[in-house]
Amino acid sequence: MKIGFFPGCSLEGSxxxxxxxxxxxxxxxxxxxxxxxxxxxxxxxxxxSLNHKLALALPARxxxxxxxxxxxxxxxxxxxxxxxLAITRHELLENDALRSEITKIIELPFTxxxxxxSVLDVFGRCASNGLKDKVRTPFGQKVACYYGCYLTRxxxxxxxxxxxxPREMDDIVxxxxxxxxxxxxxxxxxxxxxxxxxxxxxxxxxxxxVHDAAARGAQAIVVACPMCHTNLDLRRDSIERTRQQxxxxxxxxxxxxxxxxxxxxxxxxxxxxxxxPVRLGSVAPANSVAPANSRCPTPVAADVPAALGSAxxxxxxxxxxxxxxxx
Amino acid sequence: MSATAHAxxxxxxxxxxxREATGESVFNCYQCGKCTAGCPLAAEMDYAPNQIVRLLxxxxxxxxxxxxxxxxxxLCLTCETCAARCPQEVDLPRIMxxxxxxxxxxxxxxxxxKDILAFHEAFLATIKRGGRLHEVGLISSYKLKTGxxxxxxxxxxKLFFRGKLKPLPHAIPGQADVARIFDRTDxxxxxxxxxxxxxxxxxxxT
Numbered sequence: 034m035k036i037g038f039f040p041g042c043s044l045e046g047s048x049x050x051x052x053x054x055x056x057x058x059x060x061x062x063x064x065x066x067x068x069x070x071x072x073x074x075x076x077x078x079x080x081x082s083l084n085h086k087l088a089l090a091l092p093a094r095x096x097x098x099x100x101x102x103x104x105x106x107x108x109x110x111x112x113x114x115x116x117x118l119a120i121t122r123h124e125l126l127e128n129d130a131l132r133s134e135i136t137k138i139i140e141l142p143f144t145x146x147x148x149x150x151s152v153l154d155v156f157g158r159c160a161s162n163g164l165k166d167k168v169r170t171p172f173g174q175k176v177a178c179y180y181g182c183y184l185t186r187x188x189x190x191x192x193x194x195x196x197x198x199p200r201e202m203d204d205i206v207x208x209x210x211x212x213x214x215x216x217x218x219x220x221x222x223x224x225x226x227x228x229x230x231x232x233x234x235x236x237x238x239x240x241x242x243v244h245d246a247a248a249r250g251a252q253a254i255v256v257a258c259p260m261c262h263t264n265l266d267l268r269r270d271s272i273e274r275t276r277q278q279x280x281x282x283x284x285x286x287x288x289x290x291x292x293x294x295x296x297x298x299x300x301x302x303x304x305x306x307x308x309x310p311v312r313l314g315s316v317a318p319a320n321s322v323a324p325a326n327s328r329c330p331t332p333v334a335a336d337v338p339a340a341l342g343s344a345x346x347x348x349x350x351x352x353x354x355x356x357x358x359x360x
Numbered sequence: 361m362s363a364t365a366h367a368x369x370x371x372x373x374x375x376x377x378x379r380e381a382t383g384e385s386v387f388n389c390y391q392c393g394k395c396t397a398g399c400p401l402a403a404e405m406d407y408a409p410n411q412i413v414r415l416l417x418x419x420x421x422x423x424x425x426x427x428x429x430x431x432x433x434x435l436c437l438t439c440e441t442c443a444a445r446c447p448q449e450v451d452l453p454r455i456m457x458x459x460x461x462x463x464x465x466x467x468x469x470x471x472x473x474k475d476i477l478a479f480h481e482a483f484l485a486t487i488k489r490g491g492r493l494h495e496v497g498l499i500s501s502y503k504l505k506t507g508x509x510x511x512x513x514x515x516x517x518k519l520f521f522r523g524k525l526k527p528l529p530h531a532i533p534g535q536a537d538v539a540r541i542f543d544r545t546d547x548x549x550x551x552x553x554x555x556x557x558x559x560x561x562x563x564x565x566t
Contacts, residue, residue, distance in 0.1 A: 042493035047524045071534045073491045078438060079483035082460055087545040091487070094534075094541060138544045140537070186440035196444055222400045222439035229502060230479035232511070234435075238400055267515070306522040 036155065037104030037147065038066040039095060039118065041111035041259070042074050047267070048111075048259035050303025054288040055110055055152075057301045061167060062159045062291075066108065069099045075117040078226035089131070090138045092121040096149075097141035106148050108155050110288075112258035113225070116183035119149040119190045151184055151191070152257045152287060153201040160208040169296035171210025174313060176290070177246035177254045178202040178213050180220050181261045196220065202287060206255060209294035216249045218242040223264040236271040239264040243272055247282050253313065254284045262286065267308045283311040374424040374462070375416050384455050386416040388448045395442035395452050405432035406470075409442055409452055412459070428463040432456075434473035478505040488542045491532035496525055 044052035059066050072095040081088035096118060099107050109115040125132040126145045136143050156164075180202060185193040193199050197220065203213035221242060224235030243265055246254050256262050265272075266284040273279055284307070292302040293313070304311045371377060375386045389410070396408040407415065407430050415427040427433070436456040443451050463469050469477055482501040486494050503509050519525045532538070 042495075045492070046495045046526055047519065049524060071491075071532055073532060073534065073538045074487045074493050076487065077483065077493075079480035079487075081438065081457055082434075082480050083464060083484065084545055085457060085461065087484075087542065090541045090545055091538070094537065138541055140540075182437075182439040182441070186444045188444060220441075222437055222441065224400075225437050225439070226479075227437065227476070229499065229512075230475045234401070234404065267519075306524060308518065308522075 034063060034155075034158070035065045035067065036150070037099050037102065037107035038068045039072055039099070039107055039109045039114060040068065041109065041114035043111055043259035043263075048262055048286075050306040051110060051259055051262070051286045051288060053301070053303040054286055054292050054297075057297055058288055058292045058295060061295050061297075062156075062164065064155065064159070067102070067104060069095055069104070069107070070102060071098060075114045077113055077117065081117070086135070086138070088117070089121050089124060090135050092118045093125060093135050093143055094139045094141060096122055096145075096147055097136075097139060097143045099147040100144060101141070104147050106150055108150050108152065110152050110257070111260075112151060112181060112183040113260055115149060115151045116190065120187075122147075122149055123190055153184060153205065156205045156287065156291065157201055160205045164205075164291075165208050168209050168294045170294060172206065172290055172294045173210050174212070174252040175214050175250055176206055176211045176285075177216050177249070177251035178206060178219065179223075179242060179246070179254050179256050179261060179265070181256070181258050182220070182222050182225065184257060185220050202255065202257065205287065206290055209291055211255075211290060211294075214246075214249050214251050216245050216251070218245045223261050225260050225264070228260065228263055228268065232268070232271055233275070235264050235268055236275040239268060240272040240276045243269070243280050243282060244276060244278075247280050251282060253290075253311075254282060255287050255290055256284055257287045269309050281309070283307065283309050283313070285311065373419065373421075374427070375419075377462075378416070378455060378458050382451075382454050382458050384451050384458075386413050386450070386455065389413045389417065389446075389450050390448060392447060394445050394447065395450075398441040398445050400439060400441070401432075401435045401437060405435055406430055407432045409436075409456075413450070413452070413455070416455075425468070427459055428466060429468045429470055430459075431470040431472050433459040433463060434470060434476050436460075475506050475508070478502060481505070484542070486529070488539050489531070489535075490529050491535040491538040494526065494529035497529050 040052055056066065073091060075095070076088050076091035080091055107118070109118050122145055125135060125143060132143060180199050185191055185196040185199050188196045199219065206213055218241060222238055223242060224238040227234050243254070254265060256265065262284055269280065289302045289304060299305065299311070371380060379385050391410055391414060393410045396402045396410045399409050402408050409432065412427050412430060412432055415423045433456050436453060438453045440453055443453055446452065479502050482498055482505055483493070485501060486497045503511070516525065
């Protein structure tokens with residue numbers, strides 16, 4: 034399967050392990066990735082916060098360059114970039130006047146022939162096309178599949194069948210031997226673009242996500258977005274400070290989960306670049322935490338022995354410091 | 361203003377200009393509050409999402425001004441939860457985006473939104489300079505703009521040793537093309553877009 038590739042800025046910097054793991058597994062999956070030459074930043078939340086036309090023109094340039102390279106499909110692994118590119122394509126195809134205005138701005142023709150795909154679109158195809166036979170070491174862990182915002186919403190763009198309870202990632206990780214859990218925060222927002230400008234907000238929102246995953250016995254969180262990864266992994270210390278609780282739960286990109294199952298090494302997949310150590314071989318029974326947040330809708334039995342591995346400082350199984358603090 | 365002119369979003373009113381620019385009508389909202397119930401940021405907002413819409417529905421200029429001065433419009437993360445759940449299919453993130461741009465153009469940005477605005481501006485400045493994001497450049501200029509010099513100083517070495525920081529920026533070959541996109545769109549950030557449902561070409565393009 035030949036497919037265009039738009040890495041996005043994060044994959045060149047703070048989430049380079051996502052890029053490394055995607056390129057490590059692509060050949061094993063029979064996927065040939067062709068990077069769009071001279072692609073530019075999609076503008077992210079900054080552009081569409083301040084200037085709507087800029088927010089369309091920046092992705093339009095990259096889409097036009099993908100077309101120029103003859104690419105029919107474009108894999109956009111960062112879900113924020115995916116959203117910006119897919120929304121731009123949709124808006125320009127819907128509105129002739131807007132399309133002609135934007136093509137004048139970018140000075141490139143745009144027909145919309147290049148379709149924008151998320152990693153779930155591409156891995157979904159692989160999953161129903163022989164991925165199972167390539168698995169050498171089944172992943173074998175309980176995982177919380179975290180979709181965040183942009184893989185499911187807006188529905189008219191993502192065409193996600195169940196935007197409130199998506200299953201696409203769950204189905205993919207099942208094929209490589211993981212056991213996806215049911216949990217409440219699959220599509221809740223992590224705080225996304227406030228990672229720098231409102232760290233307290235991010236710690237609060239991402240903290241609820243990590244907490245629910247841990248409380249329900251997940252051994253890892255699986256993500257498909259560099260911003261989600263940053264907020265759940267790199268911002269773990271702020272989360273732990275806010276919630277006054279330790280969480281040893283690692284956060285893996287879906288490409289890393291597939292790569293491990295295909296038998297690739299941890300370094301090839303960039304696992305050593307994470308902030309929260311990934312020790313899957315030695316992951317003890319699931320992290321035990323009591324429900325500390327009144328907004329956590331499901332009561333969780335705290336009957337699993339507290340086992341936070343080397344992260345230590347486990348909460349007492351019956352009650353939680355955060356709960357006491359709130360009370 | 362007559363009641364009819366108000367309800368249809370007369371072009372002299374903020375809801376009227378919103379409709380021209382985006383095709384979104386605040387009068388589709390019947391105030392069920394579902395947007396606020398699902399909003400991850402509602403608890404931190406000065407006006408809840410449904411209240412922002414309410415401020416625009418009432419047809420009073422001082423309330424429209426209040427919406428533009430609200431912190432809420434800057435706290436919206438565009439997570440799209442409200443839009444996904446709205447029974448009336450109101451695209452509230454798009455409305456928030458329009459209000460932010462108006463707020464900025466009118467110079468009435470809420471003082472507590474200054475860090476958020478500084479981040480967005482620093483972000484766009486690095487894209488204009490290089491075509492792609494340079495994270496070190498972004499953080500440096502954000503710190504200069506806000507004075508938060510010590511935020512995350514302990515994180516930087518960790519990132520560096522994990523090979524995640526590129527100290528020096530490099531511009532893409534098409535950097536000049538990207539900068540030109542900025543110049544061309546900068547001229548009229550709040551001008552109405554050509555939109556199927558709105559009236560075209562009536563905006564102020566200066």
